[in-house]
Amino acid sequence: MSILLKDATIVRQNSTRDIVHGDVYIEDDIITEVGTVHHEADIVIKDRLVMPGLMNMHTHLPMTLLRGYGDDLPLEEWLRTRIWPVEKKLKERHIRIGTTLAFMEMVAGGTTCAADMYFFEDVIAGVCRDVGMRCLAGFSIIDFDTPEMKREELIPACEKFIRKWQNDDLVIPVVAPHSTYSCSPETLERAAGMAKRYNTYIHTHCSETRHEVYDVLNRYGERPLAQLKKHGALTEKTMLAHCGWITKEEVRDIAGVGACVIHNPVSNMKLATGGYTPLPELFDAHASVTLGTDGAASNNTLDMFETMKFAALIHKHHRWDASIVTAQQVLDMATVNAARFLGLPVGSIEEGKKADVICLDLHAPNLLPKHNIVSHLVYAASGYNVTDVIINGKMVYHNRTFVTVDEDQVYEEVEKAKEELTGM
């Protein structure tokens, strides 16, 4: 199987951040040529902007089913009266359809890789493999019974999950201890130990709200990051979602260890967490900084173009400095930064890289005139502009049509799941 992207404007995201005019050739799962290509291919796409697919580093895929179910509510009330009661009713079939809907929304918006964290993770991983989404599948570890199993079953089930998926092409199994306020020290240690044994990532929430920080401080005499560190869960493979309330010292700790921060500006703003993930300080410390949407219940989209714009603007406004976070820095967060942290050969358009590639149609009123392509991608583009999405060399969205799922059937099942879950 080969794909030729012909006469393209290529945003390479290579080390020199070149934007060139030319062709990209994809053979099986690999980008084999970037330049001028003369040979034929099974699929040819002409005259597009070509760039690496966006990487959504923190989300809860099946929560698309709860999009708009509770808005404009204080965080605690939102969880207690809306999210938790519905989550208790979740069955495998809901997870399957919610994840499929998430996949569709993500690829239609140019996302090719998602770092998930939820219950029924084996089901989620299976859907991702079937529809063709690259996924860091985070198996949630938490000190409560989940909709799927009893709390004491979680650690062994997670281990089984890792062994099942550890050699998959698209799915990377991840250990996801939920947070320091919902996991005891012992649970953190067991989760961290397992991640170490299997040499995989740890994905956790860290300092999302001020309340959380003080709660953990009161309980353990240490802030969330120190608590993770103490119990072996802060490593060069740790993915820290949010970090809206971390200190400058914690910025240095994170950078020193080589852990990764995932900024979720839209969710933080919508839930009114008040914190500001300290991007300028994280950049100065050369920390790994990436982007996520969080779940659709608190965003309410999985749109990484939108998230890029929010990420740039929230810090400009907060610091009274329009230059504090640039378009290029934000595009890097959504592509090369994530790829580099994960050690995955994606995130740029270079020969030998895995083909996670998206195409945009630049002939659109919101992307003209072409003064500055990177600016347009961060400040002006939207999912509307994405025409084609290739993940691991496979076309999953072609001419704005889903290739691997039956759109109408999914929508029907989504509404059915909604009725089952909310009785409305």
Place this chain on the structure above:
Amino acid sequence: MSILLKDATIVRQNSTRDIVHGDVYIEDDIITEVGTVHHEADIVIKDRLVMPGLMNMHTHLPMTLLRGYGDDLPLEEWLRTRIWPVEKKLKERHIRIGTTLAFMEMVAGGTTCAADMYFFEDVIAGVCRDVGMRCLAGFSIIDFDTPEMKREELIPACEKFIRKWQNDDLVIPVVAPHSTYSCSPETLERAAGMAKRYNTYIHTHCSETRHEVYDVLNRYGERPLAQLKKHGALTEKTMLAHCGWITKEEVRDIAGVGACVIHNPVSNMKLATGGYTPLPELFDAHASVTLGTDGAASNNTLDMFETMKFAALIHKHHRWDASIVTAQQVLDMATVNAARFLGLPVGSIEEGKKADVICLDLHAPNLLPKHNIVSHLVYAASGYNVTDVIINGKMVYHNRTFVTVDEDQVYEEVEKAKEELTGM
């Protein structure tokens, strides 16, 4: 000419904010029926979400040509090194093509009415009439020579402009003294007097930046709002763009007079103005509060769906309160609030209103499941979801295709204008 919107989900934005299932009938420029319609129409559109078109109450239409030309720069440097040098080169043909591009971007994003403020306003008004956009065309008054004429010619030219357009169906001529820092007291008085004589609106910038407030305070011993008031420019027909740095007392003054505040959250954040238009206080005082994108040079889109989301989220985050500004309040700002202030029979789907109506396709992954339609419109929808746009009863965007402009020709002329203006 008649249009039937059949089997629709109708977000009426009437006084009881009903969302109903049914049909909408449009005859010539008027919504003649809402309910169950049995007769035929020239155009029939089925199975859409139908809602009033969005009203963008502050923008600079031709500045689409400068989208992405200067980003990530401090405001002063941005104006001095990027915007002003290019604006000097503006000719009528650039204004014409920039305004046409703006129209296309706006209707593709569901906007049916724009309040503009720029130079060459007669050209802008002409384009709006030709393409079919409802427009409050603000003739800029400023104490500098403009790219179009000498400063002393502005007031008489504005008067001529008002007389020419005052009875147009689509274009409402508006007097637009730029601001209290760029207009002398005498200029403000002459502009305000003219607006009063012709019983039309005054559109001005007010307290966008902290610097502006202190500049005016230093020069005149009064803040911008007091300065407007003193010189007759604060009336029940005054549109105040930004108001990011107004006081609680100024909130009361604005509400008392019945002037209208236009919140431009995206532009404020991108230019790092630091201020927060005090929406909760303005709502409490029952002030007219509306929304705008500002120009594409500082946004960088004219997307009112995006602006609605930013408007809701910036205040939640700033006040640490997810309930402080609701989706319904924001949707009202973009529709009925603007219509009510202007005294225009638009902004809702009701019999007898002018037909400024948009259709969205709800069969989209970002708008499912349908828990809460208003939430989806503010937090999840994007221009991608808009399929049809009717302005003053005329179809200007049908099945995602522009009816009144030649898309390819516009794009070609846009790139040519870009080259002429920037030499690149």
